[in-house]
Amino acid sequence: MAIVDDKYSVLMSVYYKEKPEYLQQSIESILNQTVPTDDFVLVCDGPLIPELDSVIENYSTLHVVRLKKNGGLGNALNEGMKYCQHELIARMDSDDISRADRCEKELKVFADHPDVDIVSGTIEEFITSPDEVYSRRVLPEANDEIVQFAKKRNPFNHPAVMYRKSAVEAAGGYKDFYLLEDYFLWIRMILKGSQGYNIPEPVLWMRAxxxxxxxxxxxxxxxxxxxxxxxxxxxxxxxxxxxxxxxxxxxxxxxxxxxxxxxxxxxxxxx
Structure with missing residues (x-):
């Protein structure tokens, strides 16, 4: 699966309660993508513990944005998006692990379907090791099915999403919405005409x-x-x-x- 001249940003937020070893695993999984990024934005949502700062200092290519106080995931992602250089943005949580070809697969969807604004895929959930997966969250693939599914449940796996920055901004970005910032965003994007696609194959291991x-x-x-x-x-x-x-x-x-x-x-x- 060859992809040429595809550029994308990565957007991650971390706060003081995260475990340093999880953050390192997450960063490494993105830096080792088959199609690497040249724009990795990491938002520090308030002051961090020294151990987390030590992990971040090991990666000179990160664009680190530091917020003075913890304002929540939605606020941190909105701030970080301002620094993302590319139209396509891959979301990444600070404790999950992306499969090596995740971004390559998502970029291919955008290349093949220029009308799509949101791409996600199947996630595999684990507790101690990604080698011991105990469940999968598989979502509808086609847009029509996604629109119907969204009436009952969250139609995209947020930790595995890649989306168009302009479409997110047109919908008003993330809003303060207790534990449902992403779901609320998807609904507003759908109502504005955004289309989505979910890759059937696993693209990310999610810590649960x-x-x-x-x-x-x-x-x-x-x-x-x-x-x-x-x-x-x-x-x-x-x-x-x-x-x-x-x-x-x-x-x-x-x-x-x-x-x-x-x-x-x-x-x-x-x-």
Whole structure:
């Protein structure tokens, strides 16, 4: 799969709670892509611990943007996007691991489908090692299916996304939206006519575990989901029946004990 003259930026945010060894693995996975980037923007979302700074200092090619205080993922990504030099931006989380050909595959989609604004792909979830994958999040491939899927669940795997900077900015960028900044962005982009595509093959290993599922529970998360689906309803993207079905099913999951929610994600919402 040969790609010529494709340029893209990488956008990553890190904050003080991240583990240095995870950050290093994540950075290395991007620097070792089969089609490498020449523009890696790393946003430090507030002051970091010395161990994280030591990792960052080992990479002279990073464009490091330091924010004075922690403002959350959406704010950090909006700030970092201002420094991205290229139209195509590959998102990367500071604790995940990209497969070596991830960006090459995503660039090929953009080359073959110039009408597409968002590309993601299948992610494989692990706890201790990417050699021990316990689940996959596989999403609809074609745009029509993505639009329908988005009425119930997040249609893209955010840690594996590559998107057009101009389309993200046209939709207003990331907004402050508790744990759903990306989902809210995708909906606004879809409503503006953006098209998406999900690569069926795995493109990234995502670090998961009980903490991940724990964040997806409680009243604050329920209120955030209700707010998101209310937005979809008010925009005419979903019907009242679809709204009630989505809010009810997600509230049940969010109020369940963490071990039940973890089992639900593994057995029902994953493959």
């Amino acid at each position: 575990g009980s903490e991940l599922y724990g964040r997806r529970g409680g009243w604050k998360y329920i209120e955030s989901e209700k707010k998101l689906f209310s937005y979809m309803l008010n925009k005419g993207y979903i019907s009242k029946n679809e709204y009630y079905q989505a809010v009810t099913s997600r509230a049940v999951g969010a109020m369940a004990p963490n071990w039940v929610r973890e089992m639900l994600y593994k057995k029902v919402l994953r493959k």
